[in-house]
């Protein structure tokens with residue numbers, strides 16, 4: 001099987017890339033005869049072991065289909081319906097999950113706080129918890145962080161330790177939305193344990209999809225008491241895969257080969273390149289420091305429209321007033337260079353016609 005690089009004008013999301021070779025290979029290996037269903041198979045057992053090895057601790061692991069389910073079921077297992085979940089106002093659980101957190105937790109209220117560059121402001125968290133402590137207000141019970149954040153930044157180990165202290169002070173359980181967790185690990189150059197259980201994270205939703213899998217996220221409970229009856233929650237929510245081996249096998253392939261980190265570092269590197277190159281273009285402003293695989297660029301609407309006319313894909317509904325460009329394991333250097341070339345050219349003159357390289361006629 002050959003994995004061909006394909007030209008990519010897709011910078012809208014890392015979930016627009018295909019499946020990385022290591023994940024694909026692992027699925028092919030699992031595709032061998034019969035295996036017990038619903039997770040009672042050797043692949044799933046081995047994938048859980050690989051995740052425990054990666055985090056260097058005993059943790060409870062569950063494989064689910066997507067990030068929305070992972071986040072909302074994990075948060076539901078931290079809360080009762082009368083509780084509150086504190087998170088950043090740009091958090092995926094607030095802005096992009098269609099109320100799934102509230103739905104799966106039977107009405108737990110999300111309490112929004114601000115903070116620069118997509119990271120929660122600690123005094124805002126404190127205010128959200130302390131402003132009301134009476135029976136009429138939902139009792140804050142959980143804190144949800146996104147690592148790396150929705151705005152392409154990363155919480156440092158020191159920041160996480162400060163968050164941990166605050167969470168402990170107010171008895172808040174800590175959930176981490178790690179749809180792009182690998183990108184944070186690659187960016188910080190730390191071991192996974194340093195930014196999870198050693199930083200007080202109770203449960204991590206560890207993203208596979210955006211890292212290069214076909215489908216699937218792992219819900220990792222470091223606080224194992226919180227995993228009580230989580231298997232029932234998965235089943236009721238329609239998140240218990242009967243052919244579980246195909247959800248779990250990619251984890252074995254990606255973790256044992258190191259592809260999970262290689263993919264993330266690759267994506268981060270190209271986002272950084274876009275940031276560095278675009279920063280020098282007149283009329284273009286980098287909105288947030290690029291610390292993972294996403295870069296947000298502010299530029300005139302005419303330039304954005306011209307880029308779209310040339311076939312570039314990117315989102316403008318995330319963050320404020322800017323276009324988001326996301327790199328993935330599959331991003332190619334030539335595509336990044338072509339994108340930067342077009343940003344340069346079209347910032348100068350959005351009306352400039354596109355000259356396609358034509359072979360001279362003979």
Ligand SMILES: *Cc1c(COP(=O)(O)O)cnc(C)c1O
Pocket residue numbers: 065066067068069071092093146149150177179180209210
């Ligand atoms: C993509 C993403 C998710 C998961 O989204 P699904 O489409 O439900 O898999 C969760 N959190 C963040 C920050 C994301 O970017």
